[in-house]
Amino acid sequence: MSYEAVRKDYVKHVLEESDCLENPIEMLENWLNEALKETQDANAMTLTTVSAEGKPSSRVVLIRKLDERGVIFYSNYSSKKASELKENPNAAVNFFWPWVERQVRVEGTVIKLPEAESDAYFKSRPRESQIGAWASDQSDEMTSRDQLEKRFQEVTQKFENKDVPRPEFWGGYIIQPSLIEFWQGRASRLHDRIKYEPFENRWKFKRLFP
Numbered sequence: 001m002s003y004e005a006v007r008k009d010y011v012k013h014v015l016e017e018s019d020c021l022e023n024p025i026e027m028l029e030n031w032l033n034e035a036l037k038e039t040q041d042a043n044a045m046t047l048t049t050v051s052a053e054g055k056p057s058s059r060v061v062l063i064r065k066l067d068e069r070g071v072i073f074y075s076n077y078s079s080k081k082a083s084e085l086k087e088n089p090n091a092a093v094n095f096f097w098p099w100v101e102r103q104v105r106v107e108g109t110v111i112k113l114p115e116a117e118s119d120a121y122f123k124s125r126p127r128e129s130q131i132g133a134w135a136s137d138q139s140d141e142m143t144s145r146d147q148l149e150k151r152f153q154e155v156t157q158k159f160e161n162k163d164v165p166r167p168e169f170w171g172g173y174i175i176q177p178s179l180i181e182f183w184q185g186r187a188s189r190l191h192d193r194i195k196y197e198p199f200e201n202r203w204k205f206k207r208l209f210p
Contacts, residue, residue: 010185113172
């Protein structure tokens with residue numbers, strides 16, 4: 001297959017300045033909700049972190065909450081991404097929704113979510129997911145799949161007939177945005193790009209060349 005020959009013209013929507021809200025977090029929420037109408041996978045986002053040595057790494061995680069503080073997701077605090085966030089709290093996420101021909105980029109600094117909120121979210125998770133969090137030393141090497149499944153069974157037995165508490169090594173993060181950019185696909189590669197940045201205690205947006 002020739003990747004050079006793959007082409008698509010984007011014609012579903014437009015993004016005019018008159019469509020832009022004063023608060024880009026509210027606008028992101030609107031776009032996310034529209035995308036979620038077609039598939040639950042719309043809450044997936046690519047998270048990029050950077051190590052102390054300046055090496056970037058990316059992976060797909062799920063947004064679990066969006067409010068005035070920013071974008072919230074959860075992770076093992078001993079994972080690769082968590083280690084990099086501890087070294088360098090600057091991060092970026094990218095949402096891509098091809099079925100509505102849209103993308104959103106968010107850049108900002110990351111802080112840990114308050115423990116009480118992490119506790120509440122962990123309690124809401126399916127029991128199997130709670131057990132899975134205990135069973136996995138995320139990003140560490142393991143000898144075989146059997147090792148993971150054995151741990152899962154051990155944790156299952158440990159908490160049999162008990163509530164599964166949140167591990168101290170697991171919890172939430174808030175990406176506090178310093179930039180939010182909305183991308184709307186348009187015909188002939190003449191895409192719409194609107195970038196928001198903070199300005200005098202409010203948000204200011206500008207249009208960018210595609």
